[in-house]
Amino acid sequence: MSSNNKDLTDLKFQDELLFAGNPTFGSVTEDVSKVVETKPGQLWYVLFGISVSLTLMLFSMIGYLFWEGTGIWGLNNPVGWGWAIVNFVFWVGIGHAGTLISAVLFLLRQRWRTSINRFAEAMTIFAVICALLFPTIHVGRVWLLYWVLPLPNQMEMWPNFRSPLLWDTFAVGTYFTCSLLFWYVGLIPDLATLRDRAKDKWGKLLYGIFSLGWRGGNRQWQHYELAYLVLAGISTPLVLSVHSIVSTDFATSLVPGWHTTIFPPYFVAGAIFSGFAMVMTLALIARKVYNLEHIFTPKVLERMSWVMLLTGSMVGYAYSMEFFIAWYSGNEYERFAFINRAFGPYAWAYWIMITCNVISPQLFWFKKFRTSIPILFIISIVVNIGMWFERFVIVMTLSRDYLPSSWDYYSPTIYDIGIFIGSFGLLFTLFLLFLRFLPMVAMAEVKGVLPEADPHHGGSH
Amino acid sequence: MNYDANTYTIKDSGKIGTIALVLGVVFLGISVLGYMNDSAHFFLNYLTAYIFWISIALGGMFITLLHHLTNATWSTVIRRITENMAATMPVFVILFIPVVFGLHELYHWSHAEVMDPSSPSFDALLHEKKGYLNETFFFIRTFFYLAVWTFFGYMLRKISVEQDSSGKDYKLTYKKLSAPGMILFALTTTFASFDWMMSLDPHWFSTIFGVYFFSGIFLSGLTFLLILLIYMKSQNILQNVVTIEHYQDIAKFMFAFIIFWSYMAGSQYFLIWYANLPEENYWFLYRWGNTWESVSMLLIFGHFVFPFLTLITRAAKRNIKLLLFMSVWIFCMRFVDFYWIIMPTGMNEDGSRVAFDFNMYDIAPIIGIGGIFFWFFWKQFTANAIVPVKDPSLNESMKFQNT
Numbered sequence: 001m002s003s004n005n006k007d008l009t010d011l012k013f014q015d016e017l018l019f020a021g022n023p024t025f026g027s028v029t030e031d032v033s034k035v036v037e038t039k040p041g042q043l044w045y046v047l048f049g050i051s052v053s054l055t056l057m058l059f060s061m062i063g064y065l066f067w068e069g070t071g072i073w074g075l076n077n078p079v080g081w082g083w084a085i086v087n088f089v090f091w092v093g094i095g096h097a098g099t100l101i102s103a104v105l106f107l108l109r110q111r112w113r114t115s116i117n118r119f120a121e122a123m124t125i126f127a128v129i130c131a132l133l134f135p136t137i138h139v140g141r142v143w144l145l146y147w148v149l150p151l152p153n154q155m156e157m158w159p160n161f162r163s164p165l166l167w168d169t170f171a172v173g174t175y176f177t178c179s180l181l182f183w184y185v186g187l188i189p190d191l192a193t194l195r196d197r198a199k200d201k202w203g204k205l206l207y208g209i210f211s212l213g214w215r216g217g218n219r220q221w222q223h224y225e226l227a228y229l230v231l232a233g234i235s236t237p238l239v240l241s242v243h244s245i246v247s248t249d250f251a252t253s254l255v256p257g258w259h260t261t262i263f264p265p266y267f268v269a270g271a272i273f274s275g276f277a278m279v280m281t282l283a284l285i286a287r288k289v290y291n292l293e294h295i296f297t298p299k300v301l302e303r304m305s306w307v308m309l310l311t312g313s314m315v316g317y318a319y320s321m322e323f324f325i326a327w328y329s330g331n332e333y334e335r336f337a338f339i340n341r342a343f344g345p346y347a348w349a350y351w352i353m354i355t356c357n358v359i360s361p362q363l364f365w366f367k368k369f370r371t372s373i374p375i376l377f378i379i380s381i382v383v384n385i386g387m388w389f390e391r392f393v394i395v396m397t398l399s400r401d402y403l404p405s406s407w408d409y410y411s412p413t414i415y416d417i418g419i420f421i422g423s424f425g426l427l428f429t430l431f432l433l434f435l436r437f438l439p440m441v442a443m444a445e446v447k448g449v450l451p452e453a454d455p456h457h458g459g460s461h
Numbered sequence: 462m463n464y465d466a467n468t469y470t471i472k473d474s475g476k477i478g479t480i481a482l483v484l485g486v487v488f489l490g491i492s493v494l495g496y497m498n499d500s501a502h503f504f505l506n507y508l509t510a511y512i513f514w515i516s517i518a519l520g521g522m523f524i525t526l527l528h529h530l531t532n533a534t535w536s537t538v539i540r541r542i543t544e545n546m547a548a549t550m551p552v553f554v555i556l557f558i559p560v561v562f563g564l565h566e567l568y569h570w571s572h573a574e575v576m577d578p579s580s581p582s583f584d585a586l587l588h589e590k591k592g593y594l595n596e597t598f599f600f601i602r603t604f605f606y607l608a609v610w611t612f613f614g615y616m617l618r619k620i621s622v623e624q625d626s627s628g629k630d631y632k633l634t635y636k637k638l639s640a641p642g643m644i645l646f647a648l649t650t651t652f653a654s655f656d657w658m659m660s661l662d663p664h665w666f667s668t669i670f671g672v673y674f675f676s677g678i679f680l681s682g683l684t685f686l687l688i689l690l691i692y693m694k695s696q697n698i699l700q701n702v703v704t705i706e707h708y709q710d711i712a713k714f715m716f717a718f719i720i721f722w723s724y725m726a727g728s729q730y731f732l733i734w735y736a737n738l739p740e741e742n743y744w745f746l747y748r749w750g751n752t753w754e755s756v757s758m759l760l761i762f763g764h765f766v767f768p769f770l771t772l773i774t775r776a777a778k779r780n781i782k783l784l785l786f787m788s789v790w791i792f793c794m795r796f797v798d799f800y801w802i803i804m805p806t807g808m809n810e811d812g813s814r815v816a817f818d819f820n821m822y823d824i825a826p827i828i829g830i831g832g833i834f835f836w837f838f839w840k841q842f843t844a845n846a847i848v849p850v851k852d853p854s855l856n857e858s859m860k861f862q863n864t
Contacts, residue, residue: 240724252735259736262668264728317647321668328655329666330589331740365640 023294025447032190032441033197035290040436043289048432054425061418062137070140072415076408078401083416084138085249086391087423090274091131092172092246093267093387096239097275098124099179102186103235106228112303114445115295118190119286119434120279121183126430127278128176130423135168137419164248171245175238182231188214189224189444240264243271250394257337257397260325266318273311273357274387280304280380282431284373286440295441298371305370308383312361315390319358337397345409346396349389356386464698469850471698474843478836485832488825495822501807502815503822504563505661509803510826511560512657513681513796514834515553516674519650520682521546522610523675525617526646529632529639535710537858538703538848542686544621545842547614552837554607556830560657561600569808570594570663587663594660602656606649613642618841621849628851650675658799661806665744669729676722681795683715687788691781702848705779706863712778715791719772723765748805752817756801764794796827 023031065072075082098120105113139145148159148169159166192214195207214220244264251263280301287296323342326334341350360382363369370376400407434440447453463472496503521543528536528543564571574580575587576595587594616638620631651671659670667673690708693699733741748757768791777783800819807815849855 237720244724244728248732248735251732254736254738259732259738260668261670261729261732262672263732265669265672265725313644317651318668321651321671325666325668328590328593329740330586330664 023446023450025450025452028295028441028443028446028450029193029197031292031295032439032443033194035435036194036437036439037197037199041289044432044436047428051425051428051432054422055429056425057418058422058426061415061422062133065137065415065419066142070138072413074410074412074416076410078406078408079396079398079410081138081395081398082410083392083412083420084134086388086395087420088131088134088138089246089249089267089391090388091127091134091423093243093271093274093391094278095124095127095131095175095179095275096243096268096271097279098122098127099175099182099235099239100272100275101279102182103232104239106232107236110303111449112300114449115297115300115441116279116283116304117445118183118186118442119282119431119440120275121179121186122434122438122440123279123282123427123431124179124275125176125183126427126434127275128172128179129430130427132172132176133423133426135165164245164252167245168249171242175242178231178235178238182228182235185224185227185231186442186445187438188212189216190439190442192216193443194439239272240268243267255337255397255401256331256333257322257326257341258394260322262318262321266315266322269311269314269318270357270387270390273308273315273361274384276304276308276311277380277383277387280308280376281384284377284380286435290435290440292441295446298373301373301376302367302370305364305376305379308361308379309364312357312364312383316358319354333402336400340400341393341397344400346393346399349393349396353386353389353393356382357390360386462696464696466700469699469702469846469848471843471847474839478839478843481832481839482836483832485829485834485836487829488827488832489829492822492825492829495825498822500563501566502818503826504559504566505804505807506823507559507563507826507830508567508657509796509799510830511553511556512803513799513827514830516678516681516795516799517685518546518549518553518614518682518834519610519646519678520680520685522614522617522642522682523646523679524682524686526613526639526643529635530643532632534854534857535707535861537852537854538699538707539686539690539711540852541621541846541848542689542842543682544618545838546682546685547610548618548841549834549838550607550611550614552834554611556833557603557607564596564599568594568599568660568663570660571596571599590663594663599656602652606653609645609649613638613646617642621852622845624849624851625846626851630853632853647675650678658802661803662744665741667729667733667741667744669725673722673725673729676718676725677795677798680715680718680722680791683711683718684788684792684795687711687715687784688792691785691788694781699847702859704859704861705781706861708781708784709775709778709863710861712772712784712787715788716769716772716778719765719768719791723769726760726765747814748801751805751814753801753805756797756817760794760797760801763790764798768794 070084073082073084098117101113101120102117105117136142136145147157148166150159150161188211191207191211195204195211198204198207244267247263247267250258251260253259283296283301283304287293323338326338329335341347360379363375363379369379396410399410462474462477464470465472492503492507495506524536524543525540525547527533528540560567569575570587570590571594572582574582575584576591577583578588592598617635620634620638624631651674654671654674658674659665659667687708690699690703690711694703730745733745736742747753768787771777771783771787777787804817805814809815852858
């Protein structure tokens with residue numbers, strides 16, 4: 001009974017209890033700015049060293065790829081799309097959590113988002129950069145990449161506007177631009193804080209330039225809040241549209257197992273699911289390394305686990321619908337595609353996917369697991385693995401087409417694996433630089449939900 | 462009608478209920494004439510009206526479950542209404558009986574000869590689906606859906622009403638009920654949409670169909686809720702309890718789900734149009750040719766473009782007159798959506814699809830079922846306080862402000 005009572009009090013005063021240790025305006029500024037203003041510890045340098053090495057590996061392998069061609073991957077006929085497309089969808093998906101947290105949860109008045117939104121958005125931008133890499137290098141003749149843009153040229157050649165791959169260019173491009181703008185607009189008040197606190201010349205100069213003359217006046221805040229709301233409104237449909245477009249890469253085709261109407265919402269749910277897992281992983285590392293346990297509190301993490309439970313169940317729903325309708329369609333090719341997924345040569349991947357994505361988040365029904373940091377960490381990694389395998393399973397549908405004599409098995413080469421691992425290096429390099437030079441928590445927003453921000457704070461009424 | 466603002470109760474409310482009941486019975490009587498006129502048309506039409514009204518009840522159930530699961534406080538003031546919408550399920554159990562009798566007229570797969578390999582009208586594709594599409598299993602499933610919905614509709618209301626007298630905090634009880642409730646809700650509505658609507662054209666299939674139905678359920682529930690709230694407002698009921706802030710929030714949901722519905726409908730149409738496979742595109746083709754074009758166009762412009770453009774601004778969401786108009790409009794569009802899904806599946810004697818034919822008999826089942834639904838809803842709704850008076854979050858909900 002006592003635990004019930006406690007839970008109810010928590011719910012009632014949830015906003016005040018979001019952050020532990022009774023932080024004040026001053027302590028929030030201090031805790032967050034300190035990370036940027038002091039020299040990083042040894043751990044940062046070690047991690048940065050590893051990430052940069054992996055990034056260098058990525059770029060050298062890409063260099064070799066340009067020289068030699070996509071034949072260095074495990075591509076075969078019929079699997080003309082290999083790990084590159086898997087990684088592309090994986091990374092775009094990861095990005096979605098940032099936009100969901102910053103835009104959708106903002107519109108839904110979820111105030112717990114304030115502590116995680118900044119670095120979730122940063123992760124979005126870096127993940128989209130990683131994502132864009134893969135279709136770029138997959139085209140083979142990368143020097144002709146500008147052909148996907150509708151540029152007027154003497155060849156009188158226009159891209160095929162009916163191709164989902166072209167829609168990807170627009171969708172992901174728009175997404176990247178809007179996310180960057182949204183992130184930057186959110187950063188301005190915090191950059192001004194850092195400018196005001198900066199002691200060295202470069203800090204003053206650079207934070208000064210990028211804070212765009214922010215003085216924190218009433219008018220400025222008014223405009224800022226309006227701009228933020230409008231950008232949130234613009235970004236919200238993007239959360240849905242980008243991954244819907246990505247899903248059409250598969251769903252507009254005539255391939256059994258790909259052409260199915262649930263793909264757009266199913267991909268969006270999966271994207272949010274994987275993105276939250278990645279935010280969780282990064283948040284758990286960051287709070288440990290930088291001692292920010294009182295800002296990324298268990299309350300915030302628990303709410304994130306609710307979102308993962310919800311989206312994980314949605315993904316499970318989509319898997320079952322696909323399977324059921326494949327049977328219900330009565331179409332033998334559809335049926336074969338799904339039986340083959342579950343029991344064919346890639347059955348191992350399929351069951352990894354089911355275990356990681358559908359079964360593991362169900363643990364979040366129990367408070368014990370939602371509030372245990374090690375369990376959260378493990379599940380967040382497991383979900384990331386599962387969501388990569390989801391895309392792998394989908395792409396490998398290609399390996400058994402209509403003609404049994406052409407069936408083949410995709411075996412990744414060292415370049416497949418190296419480029420994928422290297423893309424993690426790129427993400428972490430950018431992310432560590434972000435942690436080093438920019439405030440990883442939206443200070444101004446966190447202050448807005450502190451008890452101190454309540455006009456009645458300290459009063460008796 | 463007499464409203465007591467201190468206890469939040471409506472007294473001598475009988476007249477509206479009686480009118481609804483009389484209308485319901487009379488129009489169900491009239492639809493018997495429709496049955497005698499053209500039984501095939503009647504059954505499709507009855508099914509349309511049935512699904513239209515049950516989706517409103519289900520919408521109420523979804524809003525209630527969502528409220529409990531998300532710890533929402535703003536919606537406490539409207540919860541008693543949505544609970545009572547959900548608690549009307551017994552009506553729909555009874556009203557399903559005509560569908561049972563119309564099974565053979567409605568569902569081609571229920572004909573024994575299509576499953577019989579020796580028959581000239583044997584359908585090999587349907588034979589493949591026999592494990593799912595057969596009468597026994599269909600009735601078992603339908604029974605299960607209705608039982609689940611009746612149970613949750615009943616329980617959600619019962620606990621809430623109990624709270625009015627006991628004053629205890631049932632937050633945890635609600636949650637423990639709502640979590641499995643939401644899972645069952647998702648599965649039952651999905652399969653109900655497959656069984657009742659998708660299998661009207663048993664060759665056709667679409668994985669998104671369940672989500673498409675769900676998006677409409679939520680919209681149906683919201684429109685009914687808004688119309689009722691605005692009506693009560695005109696009678697000075699719940700003044701200062703349901704404020705303009707609540708209207709704006711409901712309107713936000715309505716706007717969002719107009720988009721969500723269009724996203725679902727659009728995804729389904731777009732992917733099938735693009736792939737252009739004969740085994741699935743024909744479903745849209747006979748809704749495009751054969752005099753159904755205008756209904757299809759009405760759905761695109763009336764169910765998406767017009768409400769989307771109208772409800773986009775904050776000012777529109779806080780304008781009660783406009784909201785009344787829009788909720789009635791979308792309420793009607795919800796009917797058009799079901800009409801468009803269900804009616805074109807009808808067949809003429811020669812096996813061709815029926816043409817668009819909206820006649821006076823079509824109106825009878827809508828008012829008939831609606832009348833019975835509303836009578837039952839109103840009777841239960843006015844039996845207790847019309848807000849959960851002892852809910853700890855009620856005060857916070859009343860003071861809620863959009864920031």
